[in-house]
Amino acid sequence: xxxxxxxxxxxxxxxxxxxxxxxxxxxxxxxxxxxxxxxxxxxxxxxxxxxxxxxxxxxxxxxxxxxxxxxxxxxxxxxxxxxxxxxxxxxxxxxxxxxxxxxxxxxxxxxxxxxxxxxxxxxxxxxxxxxxxxxxxxxxxxxxxxxxxxxxxxxxxxxxxxxxxxxxxxxxxxxxxxxxxxxxxxxxxxxxxxxxxxxxxxxxxxxxxxxxxxxxxxxxxxxxxxxxxxxxxxxxxxxxxxxxxxxxxxxxxxxxxxxxxxxxxxxxxxxxxxxxxxxxxxxxxxxxxxxxxxxxxxxxxxxxxxxxxxxxxxxxxxxxxxxxxxxx
Amino acid sequence: xxxxxxxxxxxxxxxxxxxxxxxxxxxxxxxxxxxxxxxxxxxxxxxxxxxxxxxxxxxxxxxxxxxxxxxxxxxxxxxxxxxxxxxxxxxxxxxxxxxxxxxxxxxxxxxxxxxxxxxxxxxxxxxxxxxxxxxxxxxxxxxxxxxxxxxxxxxxxxxxxxxxxxxxxxxxxxxxxxxxxxxxxxxxxxxxxxxxxxxxxxxxxxxxxxxxxxxxxxxxxxxxxxxxxxxxxxxxxxxxxxxxxxxxxxxxxxxxxxxxxxxxxxxxxxxxxxxxxxxxxxxxxxxxxxxxxxxxxxxxxxxxxxxxxxxxxxxxxxxxxxxxxxxx
Amino acid sequence: xxxxxxxxxxxxxxxxxxxxxxxxxxxxxxxxxxxxxxxxxxxxxxxxxxxxxxxxxxxxxxxxxxxxxxxxxxxxxxxxxxxxxxxxxxxxxxxxxxxxxxxxxxxxxxxxxxxxxxxxxxxxxxxxxxxxxxxxxxxxxxxxxxxxxxxxxxxxxxxxxxxxxxxxxxxxxxxxxxxxxxxxxxxxxxxxxxxxxxxxxxxxxxxxxxxxxxxxxxxxxxxxxxxxxxxxxxxxxxxxxxxxxxxxxxxxxxxxxxxxxxxxxxxxxxxxxxxxxxxxxxxxxxxxxxxxxxxxxxxxxxxxxxxxxxxxxxxxxxxxxxxxxxxx
Numbered sequence: 001x002x003x004x005x006x007x008x009x010x011x012x013x014x015x016x017x018x019x020x021x022x023x024x025x026x027x028x029x030x031x032x033x034x035x036x037x038x039x040x041x042x043x044x045x046x047x048x049x050x051x052x053x054x055x056x057x058x059x060x061x062x063x064x065x066x067x068x069x070x071x072x073x074x075x076x077x078x079x080x081x082x083x084x085x086x087x088x089x090x091x092x093x094x095x096x097x098x099x100x101x102x103x104x105x106x107x108x109x110x111x112x113x114x115x116x117x118x119x120x121x122x123x124x125x126x127x128x129x130x131x132x133x134x135x136x137x138x139x140x141x142x143x144x145x146x147x148x149x150x151x152x153x154x155x156x157x158x159x160x161x162x163x164x165x166x167x168x169x170x171x172x173x174x175x176x177x178x179x180x181x182x183x184x185x186x187x188x189x190x191x192x193x194x195x196x197x198x199x200x201x202x203x204x205x206x207x208x209x210x211x212x213x214x215x216x217x218x219x220x221x222x223x224x225x226x227x228x229x230x231x232x233x234x235x236x237x238x239x240x241x242x243x244x245x246x247x248x249x250x251x252x253x254x255x256x257x258x259x260x261x262x263x264x265x266x267x268x269x270x271x272x273x274x275x276x277x278x279x280x281x282x283x284x285x286x287x288x289x290x291x292x293x294x295x296x297x298x299x300x301x302x303x304x305x306x307x308x309x310x311x312x313x314x315x316x317x318x319x320x321x322x323x324x325x326x327x328x
Numbered sequence: 329x330x331x332x333x334x335x336x337x338x339x340x341x342x343x344x345x346x347x348x349x350x351x352x353x354x355x356x357x358x359x360x361x362x363x364x365x366x367x368x369x370x371x372x373x374x375x376x377x378x379x380x381x382x383x384x385x386x387x388x389x390x391x392x393x394x395x396x397x398x399x400x401x402x403x404x405x406x407x408x409x410x411x412x413x414x415x416x417x418x419x420x421x422x423x424x425x426x427x428x429x430x431x432x433x434x435x436x437x438x439x440x441x442x443x444x445x446x447x448x449x450x451x452x453x454x455x456x457x458x459x460x461x462x463x464x465x466x467x468x469x470x471x472x473x474x475x476x477x478x479x480x481x482x483x484x485x486x487x488x489x490x491x492x493x494x495x496x497x498x499x500x501x502x503x504x505x506x507x508x509x510x511x512x513x514x515x516x517x518x519x520x521x522x523x524x525x526x527x528x529x530x531x532x533x534x535x536x537x538x539x540x541x542x543x544x545x546x547x548x549x550x551x552x553x554x555x556x557x558x559x560x561x562x563x564x565x566x567x568x569x570x571x572x573x574x575x576x577x578x579x580x581x582x583x584x585x586x587x588x589x590x591x592x593x594x595x596x597x598x599x600x601x602x603x604x605x606x607x608x609x610x611x612x613x614x615x616x617x618x619x620x621x622x623x624x625x626x627x628x629x630x631x632x633x634x635x636x637x638x639x640x641x642x643x644x645x646x647x648x649x650x651x652x653x654x655x656x
Numbered sequence: 657x658x659x660x661x662x663x664x665x666x667x668x669x670x671x672x673x674x675x676x677x678x679x680x681x682x683x684x685x686x687x688x689x690x691x692x693x694x695x696x697x698x699x700x701x702x703x704x705x706x707x708x709x710x711x712x713x714x715x716x717x718x719x720x721x722x723x724x725x726x727x728x729x730x731x732x733x734x735x736x737x738x739x740x741x742x743x744x745x746x747x748x749x750x751x752x753x754x755x756x757x758x759x760x761x762x763x764x765x766x767x768x769x770x771x772x773x774x775x776x777x778x779x780x781x782x783x784x785x786x787x788x789x790x791x792x793x794x795x796x797x798x799x800x801x802x803x804x805x806x807x808x809x810x811x812x813x814x815x816x817x818x819x820x821x822x823x824x825x826x827x828x829x830x831x832x833x834x835x836x837x838x839x840x841x842x843x844x845x846x847x848x849x850x851x852x853x854x855x856x857x858x859x860x861x862x863x864x865x866x867x868x869x870x871x872x873x874x875x876x877x878x879x880x881x882x883x884x885x886x887x888x889x890x891x892x893x894x895x896x897x898x899x900x901x902x903x904x905x906x907x908x909x910x911x912x913x914x915x916x917x918x919x920x921x922x923x924x925x926x927x928x929x930x931x932x933x934x935x936x937x938x939x940x941x942x943x944x945x946x947x948x949x950x951x952x953x954x955x956x957x958x959x960x961x962x963x964x965x966x967x968x969x970x971x972x973x974x975x976x977x978x979x980x981x982x983x984x
Contacts, residue, residue: 059721060720065387065388069409075758075760076760077756077760078774081779085779088751098753098759100405111617115617117635117638118616121639122409122410122413122642288770289760289771310777311777311778314778392716393715393745430755431732431755432733442945446966447737449966450737450741
């Protein structure tokens with residue numbers, strides 16, 4: 001094992017050597033993905049690259065005295081571990097609850113505000129997953145420390161997932177001009193929603209929403225895309241678009257939500273036959289966990305990015321934590 | 329972010345420069361609030377002040393190699409996080425279980441002793457919340473490391489809550505001569521019971537117990553107060569005492585425990601109208617979480633101390649941990 | 657509190673000064689106890705001794721930048737705390753889930769592989785307790801970081817328990833030539849199974865399996881012992897062997913699994929009367945938790961080793977973590 005590397009970070013100074021866009025105002029909280037501008041995204045991604053190098057060298061940063069609170073009202077082991085590992089790799093500490101709704105004596109939903117007011121006194125940054133679609137926003141309104149939305153209610157957002165998704169794409173190719181196919185149960189898909197907001201910030205992006213008609217992307221996202229002049233198509237036949245997409249972003253469809261279950265799920269699944277019809281340099285992504293919609297036979301295809309995507313969560317969350325803790 | 333401040337503490341030496349009372353023998357375990365003498369409380373509060381300064385400077389102490397075990401048989405996110413944040417701010421580590429009764433293979437209640445014997449080998453201090461009123465005491469009897477009672481069964485105690493409550497008062501004004509109104513379901517109220525024991529150590533304190541008659545404070549506490557010459561009154565009408573109290577300590581009443589529910593709960597609630605009848609320098613306290621018994625409209629009143637009270641839990645628990653770990 | 661001691665370990669060099677056997681190839685994962693050779697066991701025990709000294713001095717090692725993931729699909733507070741305390745005493749960090757099956761959105765059992773692929777990106781070593789007998793093996797097959805089996809399904813293994821059991825014996829006397837009585841529900845007993853595999857590596861060991869006939873040790877272990885020329889006897893009367901055993905290894909019998917419950921359980925229980933019939937230097941062991949099969953009156957007998965046994969888990973797991981993290 002190499003000697004521990006402690007990097008005394010000074011991003012302000014490092015940023016000063018960059019172009020003007022890098023002086024983008026830093027967010028205080030992360031609630032919705034659309035609050036990120038392109039310059040801010042680029043700064044985040046620069047930092048994420050640095051974090052990759054820190055981790056590769058077995059190093060850490062000097063956040064020894066900083067505490068992150070992981071406040072998960074709905075459990076999510078993967079997302080929670082990703083945030084907590086990020087804080088550890090920075091050198092920090094973690095207060096953690098796997099299921100706040102069961103393990104606190106919180107009396108009703110109204111009280112997330114009181115919990116946050118109290119936790120603000122115990123921690124330097126709060127990561128919250130709340131079952132209500134406005135849980136993270138309500139938390140941010142009363143918190144005296146930065147709040148990060150780690151996924152809110154159905155049809156809500158999961159902005160850090162979108163940030164790591166975009167970073168994963170960014171590491172592979174330019175985002176401007178990309179065509180992206182989102183597949184799955186898009187009306188309730190937090191990850192697709194959050195990533196669509198981010199893609200709309202870039203130039204000449206085209207989005208295919210591929211879904212059974214009754215589960216299609218909701219009008220609020222479509223209106224946002226139209227406002228931002230993003231081309232999109234609603235599609236119910238994966239076969240018709242699979243050969244055109246640069247990024248194939250697969251998500252799960254809950255079997256209970258479709259008629260003629262086996263046939264419908266099969267039509268939206270990605271298996272080795274479907275992969276053969278993709279562009280030779282397509283990027284196959286998935287927020288995980290997966291079931292039958294993404295066959296294990298795809299795992300060895302060099303285009304399969306989803307495990308690297310999950311790992312990128314570590315770097316992007318490290319970067320995001322440094323950004324938020326800096327200003328606070 | 330400033331450079332981390334590592335303070336190599338040496339309280340023994342610091343204490344030696346104080347008055348004689350500060351050489352009060354340190355407790356080995358914290359099971360009941362009445363085990364604290366006034367000199368010991370003053371030493372604890374001096375240390376708590378120091379902890380406030382350490383945290384304000386973003387510093388830490390040198391407990392890097394010390395491990396605290398958080399052993400919660402009944403979940404309590406707030407209390408657990410307060411202890412764990414305290415240990416982190418000292419530089420230490422934390423073993424944590426959110427609900428030992430569900431997540432251990434412990435076979436029956438008899439076995440808390442065996443669990444403690446084993447955990448004594450893995451940690452340097454044990455924080456226990458147990459559902460039985462004698463859970464913490466039984467733990468202390470077999471532990472080879474200090475044990476802290478983080479709240480035991482109904483009608484039991486919650487001594488660290490009482491310590492932080494008293495510290496919150498102490499930070500505002502002299503405790504001798506205070507009049508304190510406890511409101512709520514006092515027969516089962518661990519926090520009121522534990523704080524009453526502490527108040528009895530001071531001079532000229534007067535206590536109002538304000539409760540529906542069937543939920544009044546139990547005779548054991550009243551007997552203790554009489555022994556210590558503490559004046560008290562049992563009252564069922566909040567209106568009659570609200571203008572006299574220096575400290576208004578509100579607690580929850582479980583709706584199922586009263587007749588004529590809405591009317592009864594309303595009579596014991598604190599809202600902005602009730603606040604207007606309080607002394608201009610009254611201290612409004614609550615152990616949290618709260619429901620309707622403490623209206624949110626009170627939050628902005630400068631007399632509302634309950635969020636600061638919660639934050640003080642951090643400093644008092646840091647101080648307490650240093651005291652217990654020192655001798656061990 | 658003494659100054660923290662940071663020991664920059666260099667076991668490779670230390671090992672070079674030992675005899676040849678100590679250059680035994682280190683395991684990448686720990687899935688089954690039988691993968692340990694005697695030289696590897698001796699190296700592990702040497703390290704464990706060192707760890708005892710590190711802990712006794714209040715020291716730590718330099719694993720500050722290393723992360724262990726505790727992935728418990730079935731809860732086990734004691735085993736989890738033992739591993740986590742071990743990682744903390746090394747200076748490292750811990751990601752922890754008390755019950756992955758409830759707190760992840762993992763969809764079915766198939767997916768342990770995906771979880772491990774993701775966690776491999778967030779941690780440096782994974783400790784897994786899985787309900788399926790092949791859970792740890794499946795995890796090891798896909799993990800890019802070392803995996804440690806912390807107990808798998810009924811009739812599976814619990815190799816680190818066996819390692820700490822053997823270390824506990826080794827600290828007391830030579831293992832060659834020992835007679836060991838395993839008592840309890842041996843067909844499902846992970847700990848007895850795992851320790852039997854290890855004992856078979858030594859010379860002139862004799863094993864008594866003492867169990868109601870219907871709960872006797874399974875043929876796979878017996879075949880393994882025969883292959884390794886280990887003498888064993890199947891016995892249903894504890895009285896007949898209790899005076900012959902150097903090590904009395906008691907385990908629990910679930911009351912539901914026997915007929916004539918009280919009488920049967922009583923026949924296999926160890927109480928002060930039974931202890932009187934043991935050798936004067938017998939070692940009484942138990943993996944804990946215990947119920948009536950090991951009476952509390954035995955606790956004060958100098959032959960009772962079970963709490964020291966539990967504490968040894970800390971040292972052996974520290975040693976094991978250093979071994980696995982070194983190569984990785």
